[in-house]
Amino acid sequence: MTTDDDPEVTTARWRRFVVPGLAAVAIGGAAATCVLGVKLSAASDKADQLAVLQADAADKSKAIEVARGYVTRSLTYNYNNVDPFLAAVQEGAADQLATKWKSVSDVVRQVIIQAQVVSSGESVREAVENGDDGSFKVTVFATQKVQNIQQPEPATMPILLNVSVIKKDGTFLVSDFGPQDGGNALIGTPAPK
Template identity: 45%
Template sequence: MKTEEAQSDSVNAVEPEDSKPEAAPSRALALDADRVDSGRRSSILVAVAAILAVVAVFCGAQWRSAANETADLRAAAADEQRATEIARDYVKRSLTYDYRNLDAFFGAVTDGTGDTLRERYKQVRETLGKIMTESQVVASGNAVSAAVDSVTGDQYRVTVFAIQRTQNVQQKDPASVPNLLTVTVAKNGGAWQVTDYGPQKVAP
């Protein structure tokens, strides 16, 4: 009897050990699943990082493009403003003269001009000076308004409305005369020049 009980106890003692190994495959599967999930998460994070990098590059390029366009627009507006100021100043100088000091007048209208315009004044200086002296003409000009009509490359065509007060030997009292003038201003590097000037041409 004791031998049978001992065998029974031995069997009972072994039975729990037979049931334990069954949990090992479950743990292994769980570890494999964790590895798969971890790998998927890593792949997703890498993909998201790549997408964010592309978006950042695209947004940076767009920002730089917008910044460059804004800078170009500001530079263009500044150039137009400068051309307008030069045109107004030139019109004022061209409409202001005194027969008693013609050198000052011809110096003023040739200062800051291109070769062609300077040569034009040189050719008419003697004749125009004689007329101004004989008429005893005195005048002063004021540029009332100005606007850029067109831009071709670095050339700006500016229309200026001006009022000239003038008197001469036949007209002792000063009279105001309106003038609509066209001034072409050219930018050459950092220098500006008046290249053409005259009354605005009215289409027939």
């Protein structure tokens, strides 16, 4: 005969309640750990996505800054001193674009001097999108104030420009530049081809 004080009965009761209880706690703990792991993994993925978006936004901002500066330099020149302009359009240009400018620099110099062109320009608004090849396509709405021998009074006109910007070894460079309609950004001067 066994009683409630019998150690065998007490152990059996303990096992009947405690073991399933401990098992439930262990299973609950494992489930909570899995849920926490999934949530932490999702949070890490979101943090990674945020970092990528922030890096892309910073790159786009830098591409706009580079395009804006290039547009200002390319629309600002004076027939009395053409060499600083020719140096400025090669500054910040990728090798291929700089080479194009070098190849037409004598013709550009001659046209600007003969037409007595004085020009200044500024970027008014920009839009940027990522190119398929990792470049940035920046569309720049600018104004250009021009006077020349045929137009002695300065006239300001709007111009829409496409500026391609690449990131090479951490440096942003202009790889292509020209009017959106395929016309000539430099009034009275040939665009580099």
